[in-house]
Amino acid sequence: MPRKPSNIIYSADETPPLGTQLVLGVQHATLALLFIVYPLVAATEAGLSFDDTQIFITSCIIFMGIATLVECLPRYGSGLLLVQIPNMAHLPLAVQSLAAGGPALYAGMSLIAAVSQLTLSRFIGALRAVFPPEVCGVAVTMLGVALADPALRRVFGITGEITPDLDLRYAMVSVVTLVIIIVLAIFSRGLLRLFAVAIGAGAGWALAVYVGVAPQPAESFATLAYIDLPRLGFPGLSFFSWALIPAAIITGIISAVDMLGTVVSMQRMDDADWRRADLGQAGRAIRANTIADMGTAVTGGFASASSSAAIGVAFATGTTAWRVGAISGILMVLAAFSPRLIGLLTIIPSSVIGAILVYAAAFLIVAGMELILSRRLSDRRIFTVGLAILAGLAVAILPELVHITPEWMQPILESPLSVATAVAIILNLIFRIGIRQEASRDVTVEENPFTVATEFLENQGDLWGARRDVVAIAIPVVAEGVEMLLDTGVAPGKLEMRAHFDEENFDVSLIYDGEPIAIPTHRPSPEDLLGDAQAVARFVGYMLSKRADKLVLGTDGTHQKLTLRFEH
């Protein structure tokens, strides 16, 4: 069971009071439903009819809810608080395929994207070497960076080109919303913190109405029914667009990487002793998402994926309980029965949403950096991370570069997240070339054991990307072992220090010619330190066995071998 961080009130497996679950579920569901603006944009761009748009949105909401529910359930999903929103990565695919072949072609392409995502999820467990913490960290950081554009446009009320007559009332609403959320999240306790996002959004909305930047409801709003049966369609399936198939496959891969980023962020937030990504858990979340995406495809809707904005809400409210996510999923499904409610959500001021996105982006950028820095960084890793982030920023800062590439490549190159993650994965694999998982050096009695252990293990830790805390624990224990063997003469003159790393364990073996030492199971008397060489060796051997996670005595050919294991 993961150890709960001090800033989390209710962790993944905990059960908040029912009232708290409900209110937090409403916060998450409301935020998620605000993003139906993405399928609305796609439908408008593609010129869908009113009826087709209704089906497009309703199917999206229902399967967002179902996917959220399944992803949150511990047995069938991830057991984490993951909340779905319409998948922004699907926007280019939806616009192009809806325009080229209508809902049937988008349904076909969406199905292909889901299958490519599902295929990747089947192998994700075997891809541990492809997704070390620094690659996951790049993905999480870029999730935050990717939120910057939509967040800041909403903060400043920018809908098209930036003009000199910027209306600062939008920014004022965003700043007030953001300050309230941050102050409540940092300085308050109890209910105020749990409802930080809702309180901030409510205050921001009221201010937007007061200063006159809240959107007015459309005339048709009054005609929407409070309760109505949701309409799903069956547009058929079309796969007849060879030009769009690569884009569909790439969209599926981007969605899987996006999901991986959000899952790792939640794992990290929920576990004070987080060590590495639980790829099995990520695979289950992605599978639940793909099954929902298949349902969305055949019922004529827009695909969804887990929300990075929800991670910001979880952090602000100090609650990562999966039950909250499950309730928000049920609420989303229920919301599909109320056209009036959905209509109401479309008039929440965009500058309020902008503030929530800024909060989430800030959290994700730092969470990604934390992941990157959780491991020792060699020159190779520094350039893997640095170049990957620069590549992601390049397409964000210079989108013109993307426009000169072949059309089929543009969906992947438009996304800073996918470009940065792809570069990180490729550089990580290239830079692994030539790194052996085992290294050794001789230590003589003239050398200082602590200095030698520090230099050797830190250097290897950098090359292997080992965790800083594990290397820091190993150094004094190994130095103690070397000092004991050489100073007592148990290892006459010199020994070999051999380190091995396999992600699960950091092993250091001390190999020497001489007599084996005995490791007592009970602590010897401190007086043994004043005894002969074997008495000192026994005493130190006992200490080593307690300070390393495991001590193994054996032989290596004709040599004695003392192995100190540190779990990684």
Place this chain on the structure above:
Amino acid sequence: MIHIDRIVAGTIVVTAVKGRLDSSSSPKLEEFLAGAPHEGNILLDFAELTYISSAGLRVVLKATKLVRGAGGTLAVCGLIPQVHEVFDVSGFSTLIPIHPSREAALATMT
């Protein structure tokens, strides 16, 4: 590698050790403590000690025996977590009084 200071605080002689106490540096502390009077109370301030090996523990044990033999008390203070772990695992924390800080030690020993 190692820096040793002696401070007399009333009836207590405080020996502050900075750096690493291993096989190469512990003879210096051993010599330093052997040259000090063994009567009265001795406080080893290890607040700036970053590493201690069994050779360092041996010196502490010898000093404890000398001071106790002369009717005095030897205590240590200010251990960082890594050094505290060594004292706990080796059993020294049951043998020698450990204080969280120099101030706390002086208040108790005076």
